[in-house]
Amino acid sequence: xxxxxxxxxxxxxxxxxxxxxxxxxxxxxxxxxxxxxxxxxxxxxxxxxxxxxxxxxxxxxxxxxxxxxxxxxxxxxxxxxxxxxxxxxxxxxxxxxxxxxxxxxxxxxxxxxxxxxxxxxxxxxxxxxxxxxxxxxxxxxxxxxxxxxxxxxxxxxxxxxxxxxxxxxxxxxxxxxxxxxxxxxxxxxxxxxxxxxxxxxxxxxxxxxxxxxxxxxxxxxxxxxxxxxxxxxxxxxxxxxxxxxxxxxxxxxxxxxxxxxxxxxxxxxxxxxxxxxxxxxxxxxxxxxxxxxxxxxxxxxxxxxxxxxxxxxxx
Numbered sequence: 001x002x003x004x005x006x007x008x009x010x011x012x013x014x015x016x017x018x019x020x021x022x023x024x025x026x027x028x029x030x031x032x033x034x035x036x037x038x039x040x041x042x043x044x045x046x047x048x049x050x051x052x053x054x055x056x057x058x059x060x061x062x063x064x065x066x067x068x069x070x071x072x073x074x075x076x077x078x079x080x081x082x083x084x085x086x087x088x089x090x091x092x093x094x095x096x097x098x099x100x101x102x103x104x105x106x107x108x109x110x111x112x113x114x115x116x117x118x119x120x121x122x123x124x125x126x127x128x129x130x131x132x133x134x135x136x137x138x139x140x141x142x143x144x145x146x147x148x149x150x151x152x153x154x155x156x157x158x159x160x161x162x163x164x165x166x167x168x169x170x171x172x173x174x175x176x177x178x179x180x181x182x183x184x185x186x187x188x189x190x191x192x193x194x195x196x197x198x199x200x201x202x203x204x205x206x207x208x209x210x211x212x213x214x215x216x217x218x219x220x221x222x223x224x225x226x227x228x229x230x231x232x233x234x235x236x237x238x239x240x241x242x243x244x245x246x247x248x249x250x251x252x253x254x255x256x257x258x259x260x261x262x263x264x265x266x267x268x269x270x271x272x273x274x275x276x277x278x279x280x281x282x283x284x285x286x287x288x289x290x291x292x293x294x295x296x297x298x299x300x301x302x303x304x305x306x307x308x309x310x311x312x313x314x315x
Contacts, residue, residue: 029271030067046078053083071100075107087118105135112144121151139177146170150186158194166190179210188223200227218248225257234261252278252285260291271295
């Protein structure tokens, strides 16, 4: 015989069942919104991959309109803002992505990189170490840690105590990912700072072997040229400087380096041509400079005139 429940208890049970069903329905709706948001964010990353940044930003915005809990949409929107140089907004969304992902190492590392590029090295270092705690085999995290140490060391003091730990971090990154041009180039920069020219050449030669001379950046050719010059290999150095100039005509440094070598070898016209090109790019670097004075002296000697008093005073 069925048990007859009091009317009041029946009402309470009915309300409870209704509330539970409502919670389940709401949870399902939220889950569906999150699924829809992630679908949009996935398409957004595809647009980034194709270089369609405006379309990507629209898709990530739509994703967040559907669900604020989609960490990938925050990450994607951060990247689009970063691409537009809206760095503050980019970092805000990247911080949200890290929080919602419960510290996904890749997102932590990316946020650290943003901090470093914004000139916030301590926060960047903290995030690089955080990423390494979760993912010790991440070449990108080791590279970020090395960059943080390098930023602390600066580029002038060859004996700075942070340089060796920075190199060690780069070596860890290269052990995990041997083909890593940015890290190879930065390691070469440190070797040059330390006046270890043989190590500069060995590092950059490996990069050339992997990617080819033409694919290497102009900066690689410049660094290699300086190391070759220091090693007394003048002709090879000139060749490297010319490659750097051909790849990037907006940098006056290889032109100035080439001019100095040409002048040293008595190639006054070539030196003058290189200096004139450098002066068009950055005239402030050559104003009253020693190299300009030497060039004037050389031109006067060739013309059979005595070297100018003002030029000699600038030596």
